[in-house]
Amino acid sequence: QSVLTQPPSVSAAPGQKVTISCSGSGSNIGNNYVSWYHQLPGTAPKLLIYDNNKRPSGIPDRFSGSKSGTSATLGITGLQTGDEADYYCGTWDSSLSAWVFGGGTKLTVL
């Protein structure tokens, strides 16, 4: 199983808000910055959030990130059908000396 824990799936209606959690430990999320990626079916992952809560240019402000202690959260407001994708959190793990990802969360917009 993955070092970082994410819910396997979340769902919400168009226009609604959803949050995706990412739980880790002191050796990873607790002491390092978190980034988030989304992956549309059949495509490569794409950066969504970096440094816990910063958005790259071109990512709408409907997407937000936060971190508290050993957990991080991705928030998406104003859900659109085009947001249906797999979402992954990631960070460096100082104990493993390795980058670790969450297992991924499949977002369904009902």
Place this chain on the structure above:
Amino acid sequence: QVQLVQSGAEVKKPGASVKVSCKASGYTFTTYDINWVRQATGQGLEWMGWMNPHSGNTGYAQKFQGRVAMTRDTSISTAYMELSSLRSEDTAVYYCARGHPNTVTSGYWFDPWGQGTLVSVSS
């Protein structure tokens, strides 16, 4: 624009090796790490390691130590990932991704990613 373009799909037999390339454009190749991440069908992302194209220094996930080699050719801005002693469990899409550090905060993230290379291992 910044872009990573990977080599095409490969089919290999168990025990063989595969070498995947990742050509960078739109930035100075030697100024950012290249990381390799793989994804088995229907599974999550698995980090394999990183390479500094300037120095050639590498760091590999323990799982792949002794079986993976990450190299580069700076003259053509291309990174390579070679995986040996292939087994069926290595069947996956392999991605390269530029490692982007924040020198102020020590944050680090992957952007952009290559389009992926499917490696199939089957007898």
